[in-house]
Amino acid sequence: MDILTIRKKIAAGNFNIVDHALTEAFKDGISVNDIIYCINNGKIIETYPSRKRCLIFSMLNLDIPLHVAVDYSSEEIDIMTAYIPDSRSWIKFQIRKRGKK
Incomplete structure (x- = not known):
């Protein structure tokens, strides 16, 4: 599923x-508003097609990185988790470093 379809839902x-x-x-x-902001302004950085999920990244207003994982396996979008990513595991918070999960 593409980001525009997720945003419409x-x-x-x-x-x-x-x-x-x-x-x-x-x-x-x-906050919940931060989660919605991330989805509306971010980009998909990882996809998990077999699970029908993706990971969305955005920077919040105060230069705070945010990741939001969404599940699109049903008619409604399920927001599964939201967190500030650890810089030790990510390159520019968008590319997972090798060996990091």
């Missing part, structure tokens, strides 16, 4: 945020 309210996503986001000081 978000704009139409066809999404859920799973508890895990809220827990992880709030631990990092990330």
Whole structure:
């Protein structure tokens, strides 16, 4: 699924945020508005076609990187997790370093 289709579903309210996503986001000081901002302004940096998921990256207003993982296996988008990525595991927060998961 492409980012524009994901954004259309978000704009139409066809999404859920799973508890895990809220827990992880709030631990990092990330709000629901930040998650929506990331999806609306970010780009897909990883795809997981067999799981029908992708990872979206965006920089927040205060130059804070954010990753949001979404599942598009059903009619509604499920936001699975949201977190501030660890710079030790990512190149410019967009490319996973070798051997890092």
